[in-house]
Every structure is written in C-alpha cells, then in structure tokens.
Amino acid sequence: MRGVGVVYPSAQGPVNALTGVDLAVADGEFVALLGPTGCGKSTLLRLVSDLLRPTSGQIEVRGQPAAAARRANEFGFVFQEPALLPWRSALENVRLPLEVVDYPASDRQARCESLLEMVGLTRFRGHYPHELSGGMKQRVAIVRALAWNPSILLMDEPFSALDELTKAQLQDDLLDLWASEKKTVLFVTHNISEAVYLADRVVVMSAHPGRIARTVTIDLPRPRTADLRETLPFLALVREAREALRGEPATLTTLTTPTTPTTRAS
Amino acid sequence: MSTQALLVTPAAPIESMLQRFGPPIVILAVVLAVWEFLVWLFDVPPWLLPAPSQVAVRFTRTPTLWYHTGLTILEAFSGFAVSALLGVSLSALIVHSRFMERGVFPYIVVSNSIPIIAVVPLLTIWFGFGLAPKVMIASIITFFPIVTNTTRGLKAADPRILDFMHSINATRSEIFFKVQLPAALPFIFAGFKIAASLSLVGAVVGEFYGSDRGLGYLVITSATQLRTDLLFVSIIVLAALGVGLFTLFGKLERLVIRGEVDTERPT
Numbered sequence: 165m166r167g168v169g170v171v172y173p174s175a176q177g178p179v180n181a182l183t184g185v186d187l188a189v190a191d192g193e194f195v196a197l198l199g200p201t202g203c204g205k206s207t208l209l210r211l212v213s214d215l216l217r218p219t220s221g222q223i224e225v226r227g228q229p230a231a232a233a234r235r236a237n238e239f240g241f242v243f244q245e246p247a248l249l250p251w252r253s254a255l256e257n258v259r260l261p262l263e264v265v266d267y268p269a270s271d272r273q274a275r276c277e278s279l280l281e282m283v284g285l286t287r288f289r290g291h292y293p294h295e296l297s298g299g300m301k302q303r304v305a306i307v308r309a310l311a312w313n314p315s316i317l318l319m320d321e322p323f324s325a326l327d328e329l330t331k332a333q334l335q336d337d338l339l340d341l342w343a344s345e346k347k348t349v350l351f352v353t354h355n356i357s358e359a360v361y362l363a364d365r366v367v368v369m370s371a372h373p374g375r376i377a378r379t380v381t382i383d384l385p386r387p388r389t390a391d392l393r394e395t396l397p398f399l400a401l402v403r404e405a406r407e408a409l410r411g412e413p414a415t416l417t418t419l420t421t422p423t424t425p426t427t428r429a430s
Numbered sequence: 431m432s433t434q435a436l437l438v439t440p441a442a443p444i445e446s447m448l449q450r451f452g453p454p455i456v457i458l459a460v461v462l463a464v465w466e467f468l469v470w471l472f473d474v475p476p477w478l479l480p481a482p483s484q485v486a487v488r489f490t491r492t493p494t495l496w497y498h499t500g501l502t503i504l505e506a507f508s509g510f511a512v513s514a515l516l517g518v519s520l521s522a523l524i525v526h527s528r529f530m531e532r533g534v535f536p537y538i539v540v541s542n543s544i545p546i547i548a549v550v551p552l553l554t555i556w557f558g559f560g561l562a563p564k565v566m567i568a569s570i571i572t573f574f575p576i577v578t579n580t581t582r583g584l585k586a587a588d589p590r591i592l593d594f595m596h597s598i599n600a601t602r603s604e605i606f607f608k609v610q611l612p613a614a615l616p617f618i619f620a621g622f623k624i625a626a627s628l629s630l631v632g633a634v635v636g637e638f639y640g641s642d643r644g645l646g647y648l649v650i651t652s653a654t655q656l657r658t659d660l661l662f663v664s665i666i667v668l669a670a671l672g673v674g675l676f677t678l679f680g681k682l683e684r685l686v687i688r689g690e691v692d693t694e695r696p697t
Contacts, residue, residue: 210593213597214597215593215596215597234596234597234598234599235599237598237599239597239598241593241594241597243590243593243594245590247588247590247591247594248591249591249608249609249612249613251612251615251687251688252688260608261594261598263604263608264595264598264599264600264604264608265598265599292688309594312598318597
C-alpha cells in the first residue's frame with residue numbers, strides 16, 4: 165500500500181487540512197498516526213478509504229486507486245465511538261458488513277460466532293448495544309470491521325473514549341488480533357504511549373497545515389506485553405515521539421501537557 | 431423512572447393495575463357524580479347540559495351510532511394510509527436528492543399553513559359528497575407531520591455508520607433499508623401518532639360540510655337540533671377513537687422497534 169503526496173485544501177475557504185503528505189505503508193505493517201487535534205490525521209484515514217477525495221496528489225492502495233480498493237472492500241473502519249446499530253444485537257451488528265459485501269450467506273453465522281469468540285463476547289452475542297459496556301461495544305465494532313477479512317484496518321482513535329484499564333486490555337486484544345489476522349493497520353491516536361506500544365512505526369503529524377512532522381520507527385520486540393511499558397527503550401521512544409510532537413513551534417503552549425492535546429479546537 | 435418501575439414490578443398484576451388505573455377512575459367517578467348532582471340540583475335543561483346518566487342512555491339507544499363511527503374510521507384510516515404511503519416515499523426521495531429537498535419542502539410547509547377548513551368546499555365541488563373528499567382531507571391533514579418526522583428520522587442515522595457503509599461500498603438501497611429506515615422508525619411512529627389523531631379530525635371536518643353520514647354529520651345535526659345528549663355521545667366516541675389509535679400505535683411501535691428505544695421509553 166502506497167499513499168503518495170496528498171495536499172488537501174478544504175472547501176470552507178483555503179484551509180490546508182493536509183499538505184504534501186508522503187506516506188508508504190508496507191503490507192501487514194502497524195502504523196500509528198500521532199498528532200494533536202486538527203492535524204488532519206483522521207482526514208488521512210478518510211482519504212485512504214476514499215470517503216474523501218484529495219484535492220491534489222494521489223493515493224494508491226495495493227496497486228490500485230483508493231476508490232477501486234474501496235469497491236474491493238479492502239477497508240475495515242473503526243471509529244472513536246462504536247457506532248453500532250442499536251436495533252441489532254452484537255452478533256447482528258457483526259453480520260451487517262457480511263450482508264453488504266459478497267459473503268456466502270451460509271457462512272455468515274459461523275463467521276460472526278467465531279469473531280465474537282475471539283474477543284470473548286460469545287455470551288453476549290444476543291445482547292443489544294445498550295446492554296454492553298463501552299469496551300464490549302468497541303470490541304464488537306472492531307470485529308465488525310474484520311468480519312469479511314479486509315486487508316486494511318483503519319482505526320480512528322478507537323480507544324480514546326475508554327477508561328485506562330479497558331483501554332490497556334483492548335490494546336493487547338488488538339495486538340493479538342493483528343498477530344493472528346495479519347492486517348495492515350492505520351491507527352490514529354493522540355496518545356503517545358498508545359502509539360509507541362502498538363505500532364511498528366509512529367508517524368508524528370503536526371497541524372496548521374496538517375503535515376507529517378517526523379517518523380519514529382518502533383523497533384521493540386513482539387509480542388509486546390504490559391511489562392514493556394516500564395522498560396527504558398519504551399520510555400526512550402515515548403520521549404522521542406513527544407519531542408517530535410513538540411518540534412512544532414506554533415503549538416508549544418498547548419503541548420506543555422502533551423498527553424492531552426485536545427485542548428485546541430480544529 | 432427506574433426506581434418507580436422497581437417499586438411496581440414486584441406487586442401482583444392486579445395490584446399494579448389498581449395502582450395505575452385506580453386514581454384516574456376515582457377522579458372520573460367523582461367528576462361524573464358532581465356533574466349529575468348539579469344537573470339535578472339546578473334542574474338544568476337537557477339541551478343545555480345533559481346529565482351523565484342521560485348521555486349514557488342516549489349512548490345505548492342510538493343504534494346508528496356504530497354505522498356512523500365505522501364510516502368515520504374508514505375515512506380516517508384510508509386518508510392516513512394514503513398519506514403514510516406517499517409521505518414516507520416522498521421523505522425517502524427528499525433524503526436522497528438535494529433537488530427534491532429544496533424543490534418540495536417549501537410546498538409542504540405552505541400546504542401545512544393552508545387552513546384545511548377552507549379547502550373542504552373546494553374538494554366537495556370537485557369530488558362530490560361521497561367518501562373521496564373526506565379521505566382526501568384526512569390525508570392532506572396528516573401529510574405534514576408524517577413527512578417532516580420521517581425526513582428528520584431518515585437524517586438521524588449515525589454519520590459514522592454511514593461512513594462505515596460507504597467504506598464497504600454499500601449501495602444506496604442497502605444503506606436505506608439497513609441503516610436509515612430502521613433509524614427513522616421512532617421518528618416515523620412519532621409522526622404516525624400525531625397523524626392518527628389528525629386523520630380523525632380531517633374525516634370529521636370533511637363530514638361537517640355536505641354529508642349525510644359519519645360522526646361529523648352526527649355532531650352537526652345533533653347540535654343544530656339541540657340534541658345535546660347525542661352531541662356528547664359523538665364527542666365521547668371521537669375522543670375514545672383518538673385514545674385508541676394513539677395506544678394502538680404505541681403498542682405497534684413497541685412490537686416493531688428493537689433494541690434501545692423501547693426499553694428507554696417509560697410505560
């Protein structure tokens with residue numbers, strides 16, 4: 165998958181949401197897009213998945229234009245909120261994409277059940293979203309995005325609305341899923357240690373205009389476990405990513421508390 | 431709300447029914463008794479204010495009542511059905527086409543501001559004294575709440591779920607039937623509930639003008655002949671129909687809508 169040079173001046177006046185972004189992601193790679201609010205990292209996901217067309221530059225996904233990749237159902241999208249259908253049970257929510265993409269009807273039920281089992285929700289398959297906790301709902305949303313075996317998983321701050329414990333649990337679950345399913349993952353986050361913990365490579369972005377500031381390669385061994393978070397190499401990489409984030413003079417004031425850069429409106 | 435529910439559930443069914451319906455029934459009985467007593471005390475003439483007992487007698491001694499009621503129901507229901515079918519379809523068009531939204535919505539708003547009473551004579555000129563003009567009035571009067579609520583509902587779908595559907599290349603009809611329409615159901619039912627009572631109003635108003643049958647006809651003739659007891663009977667039947675329809679749609683809604691919405695709704 166290669167995303168090449170994307171410039172995006174938005175419709176409401178000449179706002180440069182993204183400028184001159186060059187990014188190449190390898191098959192099966194886990195890339196975190198890290199940056200403050202308004203740096204265009206979510207826009208980047210929408211560009212890759214053809215929900216938004218770039219005003220300049222091109223995007224290529226597995227050798228074809230993004231639009232063709234979307235038609236080929238290459239993308240599984242996970243949002244900050246689970247965005248489940250409230251009138252469908254957990255299992256029926258997972259089944260939704262299988263009803264849309266070409267998936268043999270006879271295999272749907274079994275596929276959904278095995279997916280829910282992977283995230284430990286077999287007991288809750290008949291529950292409606294309002295009967296599930298935030299973490300459970302996000303698990304359903306994640307396996308919904310994996311249901312038809314897309315090659316690329318696009319995740320837009322999927323864990324930022326969860327409490328610390330659930331977040332850590334889901335991060336480990338995601339790494340397990342990624343290890344077994346061999347997906348390419350584009351993971352948007354504003355949480356530095358989350359990016360370092362999960363990714364092979366952290367792409368640090370900066371705002372006004374949105375652009376890639378720096379790329380930090382995370383050469384920590386896998387499989388990664390919670391202990392890793394206390395090791396020196398991990399902390400060194402977190403510091404490096406933080407400095408890359410701070411490297412933007414315009415946002416020095418807001419980045420004095422770098423773990424919560426949400427204070428700035430986009 | 432939830433604590434109240436907890437208090438009610440452990441009680442026996444009959445007991446909880448008593449708790450719920452007991453107080454309003456007591457109040458009704460007191461009001462009727464006072465009414466009856468005052469009419470007797472001041473010897474109010476029946477054409478001015480009949481006693482509840484007189485109204486009850488009239489109710490049992492009006493064999494044609496059910497014929498008139500049935501006709502009004504038929505008109506109201508037909509008008510409602512036409513309106514529901516056209517209204518929901520039009521809403522679907524409005525949601526899918528900018529042109530339709532901009533081109534049609536102003537006229538829907540204008541149609542709502544035309545006083546329906548003023549249109550009745552016109553429809554009578556065109557379509558005579560039969561069922562048709564009444565059905566049309568019922569459908570015109572119910573059109574606005576159905577279209578506005580349905581349109582709002584169809585637009586209420588979670589934008590991220592729409593993004594998700596687009597990202598897996600879902601077709602418009604898949605998005606409509608799997609996401610937008612189910613998301614709109616609570617709104618559609620809200621519109622239907624308003625429309626159900628309005629459809630009765632439409633049918634009765636239609637019967638006021640140039641008609642020889644129906645509850646509206648009964649209201650007008652009993653009023654002009656000062657048969658006030660019959661007027662009361664007609665009004666009570668109409669009120670009962672309105673309540674009945676509202677309850678019916680509430681029940682239907684709970685049957686149709688799954689998941690969060692119906693559990694959130696207090697009973």
